[in-house]
Amino acid sequence: MPTFQTVRGMRDLLPGEAEALNNVIARTRETARLYGYREVITPVVESYELLSAKSGEEIRQRMFTFKDLGDRMVALRPEFTASIARLATTALRNEPKPLRVFSVGSVYRYDEPQRGRYREFWQANFELIGSSTPEADVEILLLTKKVMNSIGLRNFSFKVGHVGVIRGILSQEGIDEKIQNLVLQRMDKKEYSEAFKLIEQDKCRKVLRGLLELKGDTPFETAEKIQQYVSGYEMAQAAASNLIAILHLATVSGCPIKTVETAFARGLEYYTGVIFEVNVPELDVALGGGGRYDKLIEVFGGEPTPAVGVAHGLDRIVLALQAQKISPLTQRGKTTMVIPVKPELRAEALKLAQMLRESGISVEFEVMGRKMAKALEDADKRKVDYAVIVGEQELKEGMVVVRDLAKREQTTVEISKLTEKLRA
Numbered sequence: 132m133p134t135f136q137t138v139r140g141m142r143d144l145l146p147g148e149a150e151a152l153n154n155v156i157a158r159t160r161e162t163a164r165l166y167g168y169r170e171v172i173t174p175v176v177e178s179y180e181l182l183s184a185k186s187g188e189e190i191r192q193r194m195f196t197f198k199d200l201g202d203r204m205v206a207l208r209p210e211f212t213a214s215i216a217r218l219a220t221t222a223l224r225n226e227p228k229p230l231r232v233f234s235v236g237s238v239y240r241y242d243e244p245q246r247g248r249y250r251e252f253w254q255a256n257f258e259l260i261g262s263s264t265p266e267a268d269v270e271i272l273l274l275t276k277k278v279m280n281s282i283g284l285r286n287f288s289f290k291v292g293h294v295g296v297i298r299g300i301l302s303q304e305g306i307d308e309k310i311q312n313l314v315l316q317r318m319d320k321k322e323y324s325e326a327f328k329l330i331e332q333d334k335c336r337k338v339l340r341g342l343l344e345l346k347g348d349t350p351f352e353t354a355e356k357i358q359q360y361v362s363g364y365e366m367a368q369a370a371a372s373n374l375i376a377i378l379h380l381a382t383v384s385g386c387p388i389k390t391v392e393t394a395f396a397r398g399l400e401y402y403t404g405v406i407f408e409v410n411v412p413e414l415d416v417a418l419g420g421g422g423r424y425d426k427l428i429e430v431f432g433g434e435p436t437p438a439v440g441v442a443h444g445l446d447r448i449v450l451a452l453q454a455q456k457i458s459p460l461t462q463r464g465k466t467t468m469v470i471p472v473k474p475e476l477r478a479e480a481l482k483l484a485q486m487l488r489e490s491g492i493s494v495e496f497e498v499m500g501r502k503m504a505k506a507l508e509d510a511d512k513r514k515v516d517y518a519v520i521v522g523e524q525e526l527k528e529g530m531v532v533v534r535d536l537a538k539r540e541q542t543t544v545e546i547s548k549l550t551e552k553l554r555a
């Protein structure tokens with residue numbers, strides 16, 4: 132038999148790695164609780180039609196699609212928003228607004244594997260549905276900041292844009308939505324000449340070219356320049372004012388916004404308003420991204436409903452933690468191994484192990500039938516903290532031997548005081 136490997140782009144998360152990911156997940160869940168987001172669990176497999184409705188060409192082409200045995204075209208979810216929009220138009224349709232929903236799980240994209248880019252990866256996803264106010268946008272920025280802070284990340288910053296600016300210009304110039312999507316996609320990839328080829332009007336091309344120059348590390352100044360620059364375009368101007376309002380609220384609440392740029396678009400087609408990414412200097416890929424999507428719920432057959440959301444890339448957050456040498460995300464608590472001196476004492480030793488676990492102590496039981504010296508050697512190798520040695524004589528006196536494996540010291544302890552001793 133050949134030895135098997137994981138499928139390209141898929142990874143095993145080994146002990147330590149899985150713990151780190153679970154720790155990050157725990158922080159996102161805690162942040163969801165703090166901000167009033169209720170968790171939902173949606174299927175990994177959804178209809179292709181739902182997932183492709185508004186995800187954008189980029190992601191459409193990278194979906195893991197297949198026909199199920201019932202001849203239905205289905206796909207592995209490449210993100211959560213489509214599933215949440217489905218819920219918002221069905222089971223959660225009559226819930227009072229705003230609706231705050233949290234999800235966490237694996238998503239799938241046929242991306243080219245490299246550091247920080249996998250084909251199966253984890254996202255924590257927050258959606259705030261039913262509000263179009265800047266404070267709703269800022270809530271999404273703030274909870275993202277909270278997740279990064281609670282994990283201990285340093286020097287993270289936000290890049291913010293607004294797709295309404297470019298869409299506003301293109302719409303007023305009579306360019307239809309399909310072409311708009313293509314232009315935004317190309318601009319996001321910095322393929323500007325390709326983007327401009329899609330636009331016939333000279334004037335429009337010139338306006339967009341000028342807009343590209345307007346980006347920088349002084350968020351307010353940049354946003355104000357953008358607002359002045361698009362002064363002939365009503366929708367674009369409204370978008371720029373909206374961006375300024377959001378920047379204002381975000382800055383007041385301590386959100387580290389570093390750059391403002393209108394030419395970045397993000398891969399997903401459904402965005403209609405503010406968009407953002409969060410980055411750390413150590414990684415050249417974003418740790419999370421999101422934005423406003425006011426039309427999506429309508430596309431799925433719901434009432435017109437504004438919404439804003441974010442997805443945090445949890446694998447990349449773990450990478451960022453490693454890059455910043457932040458521990459002890461993977462630290463495990465103290466561990467104990469219970470070892471009977473001879474097989475006849477197994478039952479008593481097992482009972483003792485159960486008692487310790489009932490009081491919350493992590494216990495491994497010696498299951499290999501090893502002699503004491505070997506068992507201790509093995510416990511030592513695996514960095515177990517304490518060995519509890521169950522011997523006949525001690526048991527008769529209501530005692531066991533506790534060995535501190537690191538210090539190589541042992542004492543006899545009353546069973547009634549054992550929990551206390553192991554906790555110390």
Ligand code: AMP
Nearest residue numbers: 242247248249252417418419420442444
């Ligand atoms: P998106 O759904 O494209 O807005 O992505 C949200 C976040 O998911 C990104 O900011 C990344 O942190 C993460 N992400 C996207 N694609 C990948 C990938 N192929 N591998 C790992 N993380 C990813």
